[in-house]
Structure formats: structure tokens, C-alpha cells
Amino acid sequence: MIVSVAYFILYFSLFLILLALLVFNRKRYTFKHTQHPRVSILIAARNEEHTILRCLHALEALDYPKGKLEVLIGDDASTDNTRAVIDRFIQDKPHYTCITVTHTLGKAKGKANVLAHLAKLATTEYFFYTDADIAVPPEWVKAMLAALTEEVGVVTGITTIAGDSFFARLQAMDWLYVLGLMQVVSDLRLPVTAMGNNMLLRRRAYEQVGGFESIDFTITEDIAIFNQVLRRGWRFRNIYDRQVLALSTPAATFKLFLHQRKRWMRGSMHLPFYMAVVFVLHSAYYPVLLPFFAYTSVGVMLSIFAFKLLLQSLYLHVCLRRLGRSVRWYMYLFFELYLVVSSVILIVYFFLPVKTVWKGRKY
Numbered sequence: 001m002i003v004s005v006a007y008f009i010l011y012f013s014l015f016l017i018l019l020a021l022l023v024f025n026r027k028r029y030t031f032k033h034t035q036h037p038r039v040s041i042l043i044a045a046r047n048e049e050h051t052i053l054r055c056l057h058a059l060e061a062l063d064y065p066k067g068k069l070e071v072l073i074g075d076d077a078s079t080d081n082t083r084a085v086i087d088r089f090i091q092d093k094p095h096y097t098c099i100t101v102t103h104t105l106g107k108a109k110g111k112a113n114v115l116a117h118l119a120k121l122a123t124t125e126y127f128f129y130t131d132a133d134i135a136v137p138p139e140w141v142k143a144m145l146a147a148l149t150e151e152v153g154v155v156t157g158i159t160t161i162a163g164d165s166f167f168a169r170l171q172a173m174d175w176l177y178v179l180g181l182m183q184v185v186s187d188l189r190l191p192v193t194a195m196g197n198n199m200l201l202r203r204r205a206y207e208q209v210g211g212f213e214s215i216d217f218t219i220t221e222d223i224a225i226f227n228q229v230l231r232r233g234w235r236f237r238n239i240y241d242r243q244v245l246a247l248s249t250p251a252a253t254f255k256l257f258l259h260q261r262k263r264w265m266r267g268s269m270h271l272p273f274y275m276a277v278v279f280v281l282h283s284a285y286y287p288v289l290l291p292f293f294a295y296t297s298v299g300v301m302l303s304i305f306a307f308k309l310l311l312q313s314l315y316l317h318v319c320l321r322r323l324g325r326s327v328r329w330y331m332y333l334f335f336e337l338y339l340v341v342s343s344v345i346l347i348v349y350f351f352l353p354v355k356t357v358w359k360g361r362k363y
Contacts, residue, residue: 004292008304011281015311018278021184022318029146029239038068039141040122041130044114046076048132049085051249056089058135064142066095072121073098073132074114082132097121106213111196112221116212127206129222131197133249134159143243144200153205153234154226157198157244158183158323168250170338171257173316173327177335179240180319181278186238191230192275196222198246205229219263219356242323258349263356265346283347286340309336 041059045052059071073090075083075098083100090096099121101114108116119127128144130136140157147155158179161172182192199222209215209228218224230236251257271279289304313332320326 004288004295007281007284007288008292011285012307012311014278014281015308015315018181018184019311019315019318021187022180022315025184025187026240026322027187027237028241029143029237036065036068037126037145038070038124039064039126039128039145040070040072040118040124041128042115042118042122043071043073043130043132044076044111044118045073045078045082045086045132046111046114047078047080047082049078049081051133052082052085053089054135054249055130055132056086058137061138062136062141063138069095069141070122070124071096072118074118075100076111076114077101106211107215107217108211108213109217110219110221112212112215112217112224115221119206119211122203125203127201127203129196129199129201130246131248134197135162135247136198137243137245139243140246143239143241147237147239148200148202149235151235152237153202153229153232154194155200155237155239156194156226157200157246158238158240159195159198159246159248160323161250162247163250165250166334167254169327169331170335171250173320173331173335174338174342176319176323176325177312177316180315181282182275183238183240185275185278186236189235190274191226191236191272192238193271194222194226194236197248198244201225201229202234205232205234208232208234219266240319240322245323258346259356261342261346262350265350266356283343309333312336 043055048055059069062069071090071093073086073096075086077100083098086098090098099117101117104113105116105120115129126145126148128141144155144157158176160175160179161168163169163172185192206225206229209225209232212221212225215221215224215228226236251260285308289301292301292304309332312335316332316335
């Protein structure tokens, strides 16, 4: 009983602090470059024939001089028509280059290996990373560069899901909620993580760590290189703004959703201690609340649940408004149910002795 009460006091105190930081400690960046520097955009593609055009059309719509863009695409041994689709699109666009990756560099494997090859082809000082199933906004390059001061080596934007299905909308809310929790910590200048589908690396920082080929292999290569860059003394920036809001395709099936989240959960093992505390406190809510019911009344239990739902919905509402988005009121209720069900299933699935499938490969 005493332990449960102490937990709820800590839980809600932390939640109120995070909400206050989200509202009152927002960081803004303004693009101030008098000249547009040349930049490289690096994309690893494997079996993306149905999504790569969406990505390429978004790059063509960037509000940035095409003469200052260098788009490098690596075909990672695709077994579909990915390479043919790319070649048709770029045939009259000299600032695009596509290569087929056939061998490994150093310790790199999979996506990290493709990005290592592309980095060697890049001729600029700024490496932008996105995925073949991502559509970046027109202001993406300018807004990311705006946060790149001299001491900053890595900048991370924000990504969510695009889709009209009920499950896709819940996934989108999930992405924005979790990234919103991370953002308030990042705004305190405390490092959290990066996302390889929406990231900018300064070339000097990348080369100082020896590139992806010098990093021990992990299926969350973005987190690995982020941590290595910070160990070299570089600073970071995370941006939670619609100008850097990239849109990903939703997991097509629940099985793919499980594999995706299992890969992310493995990456979360590398999160700093303070973020682990935040996520553990959030995850422990129902395991503490349900036994607590045996010691108290239904009214007290429902009050605790309602307060949690209120704070969570307010937090997510602020996150959505910041990005110019909104959802119907009932979606906040379904989101709570989604969190409960998916959390239980994912915890069980994470510990099952099955390999993670990623881009058709097992890890």
C-alpha cells in the first residue's frame, strides 16, 4: 500500500514536470545561412519498389536549390524492382546517384553498410539521412541546418506515421507521444537518441568516429553513431516542429509491427539512465494500479486512472498542436487502450526466442 502510494506520487509528479517543460521550455531555431551550403542526402533502399517514389517526389519538392543537393541512394541487394524504379526516376536528374552495394565495409552490415558506402561517395560537409519509405517536408533541409551551430555534430527531426486506417492513426499518436517525452529531455540539453530516418550529421563528426564501418554492428545503427559522436565531444539538437516532420508508412501487418517494435526495444537498451527511469515509471503504471485495487475503493482507483488519462491526453494534445495536427476526442481513449494492449504483447514478444526480421533479413 505505502509503496503503491509512493509510486503514484512519483509518477504524477514526474508527469506534471514533463508537461510543464513541454509547454514552457520549447526551443526554436531560425534558418540564418546567408548562402545555401551543398548538402548530401543519403538513402538506403531494400525492396522498396512500392514506397521509394513517394520518398523521391518529396525530395524533389524540397525548398532548397537543386544545384546544392546531392542525393545518394544505395540499393541494398533488392530482390524486387526497386533499382528499376529508381533508375527511371533519376535518369534526367544529374544530382541523383544510385549504386548497388555488393560488399561490406569493416564492421558494417545491412543498412549501416549501405550508408557507409554512400558516405564515401558524398562530396559535401553535411550528411542528411532519411529512409526509402519516408516523405520529408519541403523545409526539411533548411530547418535542420538551422540547428547546426559550430559545436553541434548531430541534429534529429521528428517522424510519425501517415495513414488513414484506425491502426495507422494509433501508431502515429504513439510515435508523437513517445518522441514528445524524449523532446522535453533533449530540450534540457540531456542526450537521448537519434532517428536514422530523419537525421543530419556533420561530416567531421562522422569521420571522427570512423563512420558506420568502425562501429560494432547493431540493428539500431542510428543510436550507435549518435552515442559515438557525443563521446567525441560534439553536441546535439532535437527538433519537434512541423518543418522537420517526416511521414513514414505504417507497419502493414501486426506481425511487422511486432518486429519493428522489438528492434526499437533492443535499441532502447542503449538509452541513458534518466530516460530508462521515465519509461519504467510509465510501464509500471498498470502493474501497480491493478494490485492497488485490492487495498482501496473503486472510486479511488477510477480517480487515479482518470488523472493519468487527463495528463496523458493533455501532453499528447500539446504535441499534436505543435505539429499542426489534431484528433477526435475519443481517439485519446482508444490510445490508452492501445498502449495497454500493445505494451503487454510487446513485452511478451520481446522475450520470445525469435529473431528480429528487418528488411527481409533476420537478426
